Amino acid sequence: MRTGTRLVLAAAPLAAALLLPTAAWAWPRADPDDPFTMTVDDVACGTGRAPVRLHNPTRHPVRFALHEDGRSLATGSIRARDSIVRYVTVRRGSAAEVAAYTVEEGESGILVDSTRVDNDCAWGHGRRLPYTGPPADLMAKLATAGGLVITGGILWWYGSIWPRSTP
Secondary structure (H helix, E strand, O other): OOHHHHHHHHHHHHHHHHHOOOOOOOOOOOOOOOOOEEEEOOOEOOOOEEEEEEEEOOOOOEEEEEEEOOEEEEEEEEOOOEEEEEEEEOOOOOEEEEEEEEOOOOOOOEEEEEEEEEOOOOOOOOOOOOOOOOOHHHHHHHHHHHHHHHHHHHHHHHHHHOOOOOO
């Protein structure tokens, strides 16, 4: 195989990675025309509440309505370039649909964002898990290192006896 062919074959995966499109964004993405953004953090296992952060990046105040499973949770306004936090209570083992609407004078609410919040906290009342041994990733790294050392030793030994000189 010629050197040029080897270089082309070696560069093919790199060229494919650079020329193929990147990973797609998760849908729905934040719309740049939205008057505010909504982010929902994980449920706090002690209280069963999830913080919902509404951020207004614009230069004017925005009115909002926050709904949980179709019920009104909170309404109000967000000052310019400010954030507010409201909390959604989710029962253990269940989920809630949280939706944020913008409210204009004389108009019904326009959906800005919605997401599902799962309360998948452990049912063990906060007890510590039992010790089941060292982490699996550490053991895998040690096994890989041991395999590389053994492979290197075999290659070293084989390189010392090959090619044999014939008498």
